[in-house]
Amino acid sequence: MNEAEAIERLRRFATDPAARGLADDAALFEGLVITHDSIAEGVHFLPGDPAGSVGWKLVAVNLSDLAGKGATPAAAVLSLTISSDSIWDEAFLSGVEAACTSYSLPLIGGDTIALPDQAPRVFGLTAIGRAGPRTPSRGGASPGDRLWLVGTVGDSALGLAQLLENRKAAGLLVDSYRQPIPQLAAGQALAPHASAMMDVSDGLLLDARRLAAASGCSAVIDLDTLPLSESFTAERGDGLEARLFAATGGDDYALLAALPDGLDPLTLSLPLETSIRAIGNLEAGGEILRIVSGSEPVALPEVLGHEHRGNPASPVAGRF
Amino acid sequence: MNEAEAIERLRRFATDPAARGLADDAALFEGLVITHDSIAEGVHFLPGDPAGSVGWKLVAVNLSDLAGKGATPAAAVLSLTISSDSIWDEAFLSGVEAACTSYSLPLIGGDTIALPDQAPRVFGLTAIGRAGPRTPSRGGASPGDRLWLVGTVGDSALGLAQLLENRKAAGLLVDSYRQPIPQLAAGQALAPHASAMMDVSDGLLLDARRLAAASGCSAVIDLDTLPLSESFTAERGDGLEARLFAATGGDDYALLAALPDGLDPLTLSLPLETSIRAIGNLEAGGEILRIVSGSEPVALPEVLGHEHRGNPASPVAGRF
Numbered sequence: 001m002n003e004a005e006a007i008e009r010l011r012r013f014a015t016d017p018a019a020r021g022l023a024d025d026a027a028l029f030e031g032l033v034i035t036h037d038s039i040a041e042g043v044h045f046l047p048g049d050p051a052g053s054v055g056w057k058l059v060a061v062n063l064s065d066l067a068g069k070g071a072t073p074a075a076a077v078l079s080l081t082i083s084s085d086s087i088w089d090e091a092f093l094s095g096v097e098a099a100c101t102s103y104s105l106p107l108i109g110g111d112t113i114a115l116p117d118q119a120p121r122v123f124g125l126t127a128i129g130r131a132g133p134r135t136p137s138r139g140g141a142s143p144g145d146r147l148w149l150v151g152t153v154g155d156s157a158l159g160l161a162q163l164l165e166n167r168k169a170a171g172l173l174v175d176s177y178r179q180p181i182p183q184l185a186a187g188q189a190l191a192p193h194a195s196a197m198m199d200v201s202d203g204l205l206l207d208a209r210r211l212a213a214a215s216g217c218s219a220v221i222d223l224d225t226l227p228l229s230e231s232f233t234a235e236r237g238d239g240l241e242a243r244l245f246a247a248t249g250g251d252d253y254a255l256l257a258a259l260p261d262g263l264d265p266l267t268l269s270l271p272l273e274t275s276i277r278a279i280g281n282l283e284a285g286g287e288i289l290r291i292v293s294g295s296e297p298v299a300l301p302e303v304l305g306h307e308h309r310g311n312p313a314s315p316v317a318g319r320f
Numbered sequence: 321m322n323e324a325e326a327i328e329r330l331r332r333f334a335t336d337p338a339a340r341g342l343a344d345d346a347a348l349f350e351g352l353v354i355t356h357d358s359i360a361e362g363v364h365f366l367p368g369d370p371a372g373s374v375g376w377k378l379v380a381v382n383l384s385d386l387a388g389k390g391a392t393p394a395a396a397v398l399s400l401t402i403s404s405d406s407i408w409d410e411a412f413l414s415g416v417e418a419a420c421t422s423y424s425l426p427l428i429g430g431d432t433i434a435l436p437d438q439a440p441r442v443f444g445l446t447a448i449g450r451a452g453p454r455t456p457s458r459g460g461a462s463p464g465d466r467l468w469l470v471g472t473v474g475d476s477a478l479g480l481a482q483l484l485e486n487r488k489a490a491g492l493l494v495d496s497y498r499q500p501i502p503q504l505a506a507g508q509a510l511a512p513h514a515s516a517m518m519d520v521s522d523g524l525l526l527d528a529r530r531l532a533a534a535s536g537c538s539a540v541i542d543l544d545t546l547p548l549s550e551s552f553t554a555e556r557g558d559g560l561e562a563r564l565f566a567a568t569g570g571d572d573y574a575l576l577a578a579l580p581d582g583l584d585p586l587t588l589s590l591p592l593e594t595s596i597r598a599i600g601n602l603e604a605g606g607e608i609l610r611i612v613s614g615s616e617p618v619a620l621p622e623v624l625g626h627e628h629r630g631n632p633a634s635p636v637a638g639r640f
Contacts, residue, residue: 001402001409003432009410010398013417016426018395027429029395029448036397036446038433075338075349077356078330079399079444082321089321090329097333106336109347111444112323113358119440122433124399126356126446128349 023214024137025065025198026129033071033129037062038079041120044251045178046160048167051088053178054123055095061201062127063103063182064253068199070136070191071129073103073184078110079124084117092123103184134192139214141196141258143284147219148265150186150255150276152229153204157249158236172231180253185271187255193268196258203250203305209289211256212282220290221280223247223298240293247291250306258282343534344457345385345518346449353391353449357382358399361440364571365498366480368487371408373498374443375415381521382447383423383502384573388519390456390511391449393423393504398430399444404437412443423504454512459534461516461578463604467539468585470506470575470596472549473524477569478556492551500573505591507575513588516578523570523625529609531576532602540610541600543567543618560613567611570626578602 001009007022014022018029026035039061041047045054059076066073078096082089100107105127115121159177162169183199190197196215200207205221212219223243236242259265265276291298321329327342334342338349346355359381361367365374379396386393398416402409420427425447435441479497482489503519511517516535520527525541532539543563556562579585585596611618 001406003402003434005406006400006402006409006413006432009413010427010430013420014427014429016395016428018426018428020429022429024429027395027397029428034395034397034429034446034448036399036429036431036444038399038431038444040433040435042436043433075336075347075354077347077354077446079356079358080326082323082326086321086325089326093326093329100333106338107330107334108336108338108349109334109340109342109344109354109356110330111356111358112326113360113363113442114323115360115440115442116362118438120435122435122442124356124358124431124444126354126397128354 020137023139026069028131028135031131033066033069033131033135034126035062035065036124036126037065038122038124040122046163049178051091052095055092056099056179058123058125059096059099059105060180060182061253062125063105063184064180064199064201066127066129067182067184067187068197068255070132070134070187072188073105073127074130075108075128076100076105077126078107080110080112081121081123082112082114083121103182132188132191136191136194136197138196138198138211141211141215141217141282143217143282144261145195145258145282146261146278147208147221147280147282148257148259148276149227149279150183150274151252152227152232152275153200153252153254154232154246154249155229156180156251157245158232160251177251180251182253183255186274189268189270190257190265193263194257194259198256200252200254200256201250203248204252205247205289205291206305207256209304211258212288215282217282217284218286218288218290219280219282220292223291223293225277225279227275227277244301248301248303248305340457343459346389348451348455351451353386353389353451353455354446355382355385356444356446357385358442358444360442366483369498371411372415375412376419376499378443378445379416379419379425380500380502381573382445383425383504384500384519384521386447386449387502387504387507388517388575390452390454390507392508393425393447394450395428395448396420396425397446398427400430400432401441401443402432402434403441423502452508452511456511456514456517458516458518458531461531461535461537461602463537463602464581465515465578465602466581466598467528467541467600467602468577468579468596469547469599470503470594471572472547472552472595473520473572473574474552474566474569475549476500476571477565478552480571497571500571502573503575506594509588509590510577510585513583514577514579518576520572520574520576521570523568524572525567525609525611526625527576529624531578532608535602537602537604538606538608538610539600539602540612543611543613545597545599547595547597564621568621568623568625
């Protein structure tokens with residue numbers, strides 16, 4: 001069963017309004033934004049990743065979902081796989097602690113499970129946030145809205161590529177893959193004004209397509225405007241191929257927001273260091289996603305991001 | 321790292337009052353009782369168990385934690401492993417649906433993950449309940465309180481033993497292992513009056529010892545009073561050996577409540593069919609747990625239940 005089939009099946013009984021039709025990254029339950037993300041060895045992290053970074057990443061990817069809804073971290077429940085390697089486990093929990101402390105996320109409970117040695121490590125976290133004055137869904141954008149991106153894309157995918165080539169690779173790109181930064185303050189500033197918002201975790205093009213589809217619009221993204229880091233361009237340049245790589249790489253934990261045309265996000269109370277860039281528009285009709293480079297149309301790549309194929313040979317994951 | 325070490329490590333930063341010191345089965349967050357239990361193939365269910373019963377069990381074991389705190393089911397978030405066996409996955413989700421529908425538990429979100437074929441299936445659920453007027457912890461009992469048990473013990477462990485001997489075994493005992501019934505209504509009726517309460521999932525003796533230890537008391541349990549089902553006694557009789565098996569078997573999802581002496585639970589608004597039995601007392605001082613058979617002391621068995629050894633050769637799990 002693939003992810004789409006599973007969600008379709010779950011929708012038959014997940015009819016409570018809090019579920020938001022299982023079409024969003026988080027539930028909205030009585031003023032609380034609730035999300036759950038699991039991460040698994042070989043899927044979201046590499047067996048050789050430092051344990052502390054794995055613990056950090058588990059918390060950060062969940063906080064990124066709260067960021068995408070403009071919520072403030074309030075509580076977390078941990079699902080913990082313990083192993084026979086106490087040093088690894090201890091470092092993992094230190095990473096969880098570091099992220100919880102950094103983002104004022106109280107850990108309030110959870111469970112432990114010990115699996116046989118050959119089983120991949122799997123960790124889960126349920127993160128609960130306090131909703132802000134508005135909790136934008138994926139589906140509220142209108143034709144005419146502009147698409148804005150908070151953060152850069154491509155760093156994490158390039159860091160992963162470096163690690164797959166050389167397990168000892170290090171640097172900012174690898175850090176970006178291992179220890180993503182949730183854009184909480186930016187999300188809170190944008191949420192009251194965003195017609196639609198989500199975090200970008202599976203690849204910008206794939207996630208932008210989802211936002212447009214949920215909103216009943218089409219999205220046009222100008223690859224030339226994509227924010228790339230200096231570390232990224234130093235490695236890959238900023239040509240079309242590099243930009244397509246960045247737009248489909250995934251694990252960015254950037255924010256994608258649709259704002260009404262004319263609203264300048266720099267007039268909002270964004271954190272001083274926020275990188276935010278207009279990357280496209282929403283339109284009525286046509287293909288759900290089109291990409292351009294300046295004024296030139298660009299053919300969509302075959303793979304827009306980490307699709308949830310449900311193929312055990314290519315482990316993948318998604319959330320609903 | 322074993323479970324106790326993991327929890328000790330987590331306590332260093334899980335200092336929010338909602339965490340209840342990570343010493344309870346659930347967190348108490350702003351009027352909500354929140355719990356998470358994972359179940360894994362080969363640990364909480366057998367590879368040959370019908371998929372629908374696995375889905376049911378995932379929901380039921382979490383609802384049992386809510387029952388132990390007297391909470392009313394309010395919302396659930398699912399962590400779903402999808403596989404290449406769509407028929408299995410579909411049946412699993414039907415089991416989740418059946419349990420959610422039976423106990424009015426709205427599914428509001430979650431995530432999916434696909435693991436390699438050789439990895440054991442792991443499922444998680446975060447269950448959120450509305451707290452009642454009181455949410456008893458494990459630790460509020462006093463010397464003089466009586467210990468009451470809702471439900472029977474031993475059925476599930478005996479059902480598991482039958483399945484391990486013969487994979488085609490069937491009947492009430494096997495059903496008890498595969499499709500436990502959370503004692504929600506009884507928990508809600510008892511919670512306002514219980515000085516301490518918890519669900520019995522890891523073995524009565526182990527869980528009673530935990531309740532006594534958390535309460536700073538000692539517990540005395542009379543094995544002769546243990547409620548055994550007709551199916552159980554038909555197989556094993558009701559002698560001392562059978563009673564020790566039942567008291568240490570685990571997976572019962574019964575409720576253990578400490579009530580003030582003199583309070584007759586039959587005066588409370590328990591569901592008509594509730595089986596509730598006084599099984600012992602709490603005392604001051606002495607060994608934390610003692611067992612007797614009538615007036616005769618009985619030596620404690622070496623293993624009180626499913627201890628969380630964190631030994632990958634014996635996969636186990638617990639919650640905090």
